[in-house]
Amino acid sequence: MNQSALIRPDWTPATIALMVLGFVVFWPLGLAMLAYIVFGDRLKTFKKDANEAVDGAFASWRGKCGGRRGRGPSFRSATGNVAFDDWREAELARLDEERRKLDEMREEFDAYVRELRRAKDQEEFDRFMRERRAAGQGDVPGFPAT
Template sequence: MTTSSCSIRPGWSPVTIGLMVLGFVAFWPLGLAMLAYILWGDRFHTMARDARDQWRASPLKGAMDSMNTSTSYGRTGNVAFDDYREKELKRLEEERARLDKMRNEFDSFLQELRRAKDQEEFDRFMANRNRGSVDPSASAS
């Protein structure tokens, strides 16, 4: 078994020029993207790494991370409200766990019903087969 990898490298080659022309003919942003790849494709990895490094050092990253966390809630300063919110969140989490458990039980019940139905249909098939003829109308439910 042989594996071959074909990669299109940035630069002016007949393949990249052809892809750029096809891109402009099909949908002009594709042609523009191919042109950018031809001109700056060898620098994409370093540009992406530089952008990641700048984002990690940015003070906005910390603010965005704190806004995106759904499980950590900041304190409001009102102790009574914060306590109430914590109790309600805990109650909701317990309710979610109870509902998840109930759903799992129901899924198990449905799986057992399907298994029992399959077993019944198989037993009916085997009984008909052992009599010598399979009646297609008997096996249809």
């Protein structure tokens, strides 16, 4: 923790003044400041423990719901109509395949855009170096001549 901070969970003149001011203005503010002074160093641990508990609860909930992303519970024979259930499973598989293809296309496009930006940056840098040499300033130490 950064011990150079003005407001840290410790008995410093600033925190004591804020606590007293909080009690004067509105007593719950002073009480909150007192709690921060006393228990503030445990906030990171509390937050980590709370996040892990919530993540565990949602992980168990996802496990009970079939573990399928964004579709809720897995109903194999929810309608009682086997033909409909088979068609639905086939459609969901087709949609998953379409999603995978779209994700691949997006990744390819992102790579293409990154390459375009890199090429544009390289061209701008080369133009800067040409203009610098033309102005008679010479090469920059540590950079290769282009």
